[in-house]
Amino acid sequence: MTRHSDPVTVHVPLGDRAYDVRIGSGLIDRAGAEIAPLLRRPRVAIVTDNTVAALHLPRLQGALTVHGIVSEALVLPAGESTKSWPHLTACVEWLLEQRVERRDVVVALGGGVIGDLVGFAAAILRRGVRFVQIPTTLLAQVDSSVGGKTGINSQRGKNLIGAFHQPSLVLADIAVLDTLPTRDFLAGYGEVAKYGLLGDADFFDWLDENGPRLRDEPALRQQAVAHCVAMKADIVVRDETEQGDRALLNLGHTFGHALESATGYSGRLLHGEGVAIGCALAFDLSARMGLCSQESPSRVVDHLRRMGMPAAIRDITGDLPDNSRLIDLMGQDKKVQDGQLRFVLARGIGQAFVSDEVQAGLLSEVLQDAR
Ligand SMILES: NC(=O)c1ccc[n+]([C@@H]2O[C@H](COP(=O)([O-])OP(=O)(O)OC[C@H]3O[C@@H](n4cnc5c(N)ncnc54)[C@H](O)[C@@H]3O)[C@@H](O)[C@H]2O)c1
């Protein structure tokens, strides 16, 4: 049964690209009322994946119909491999076939894969149309639906083709997370933990106490999602296009993205799992560089393990390329400057910063010991 509670609103004040992120139970049932004020004519194009379509699309379309909004839907295959050129082409061509105009609104209903792909399609369609994010995974609610990073993967690396394109509205219905498989919920938790680790030690303490209860207690879930979104909004407003501080949101991602590429964007390693392992490695590296005490990486790993999450490279099943290949994959990271790798490191829990001073030998050592 869908519960309804008062939504919390986090405003993202980006001038003429400002928008609200609404977080609460039952928001999909109110999507017609929420989206109607954005529309110049009463129709939207929805893009989703097959799993989400079966569970939540009829409810969304019903809620739009009640407000006289006509909708058509494109259903793409679920999974990371959908963030690719062929599916981007299919999505853009379908939107053109639907005669989506410059003043229309496209709706992305799904997890981070759909949000990133559809956001990018909206960025390039007729040189840019507006879009609304309706994130249906924990990961998408706390992270990918906010901030305007959109794009697809390349064989050469994660998210290497994309654009900054902010949504016009985000509707995070925390009740949809009830249908999310545990593995996907925990993958999203990797990004939740990341926020505490990068800049909020008190939040990490709170997660230590409440993390295991987030899945079953809607009030805690709403609190956690709202806190992460507020933290992300604050960083994005300071540095929308990642010239500086925004790179903090990349904690764990230099390692995680290389591991995702190495596993072929397959079900072997989900993005949030890669981020969790990457955070543990970033703290390990920081401790070896003398930036923080050994207590910090130990605490990170203990927390992830207690949550039932992978926390080391050895937790990934199957073969992986050798360390030099992994480091080679890291060379495609978007933080690289003048060919030099840059990492998000930490002076302790909640004290992350960006560094280009990592010695290659130490990096190999960290990877070697983690396998
Ligand atoms: N743009 C950004 O700032 C940003 C931030 C973080 C991650 N990302 C990207 O997000 C992607 C990962 O997102 P994700 O973890 O949401 O993966 P996902 O979109 O693949 O969703 C995970 C799985 O859950 C299913 N699902 C979604 N909602 C469901 C629901 N309510 N009930 C049941 N099943 C549901 C999906 O069909 C899919 O199988 C990666 O590509 C990552 O690079 C982007």
Ligand SMILES: O=C(O)C(=O)C[C@@H](O)[C@H](O)[C@H](O)COP(=O)(O)O
């Ligand atoms: O919003 C950001 O900025 C982030 O880095 C959030 C990350 O969780 C997310 O995975 C993002 O897509 C990674 O960005 P990338 O630029 O390294 O591809």
Ligand SMILES: [Zn+2]
């Ligand atoms: Zn991420």
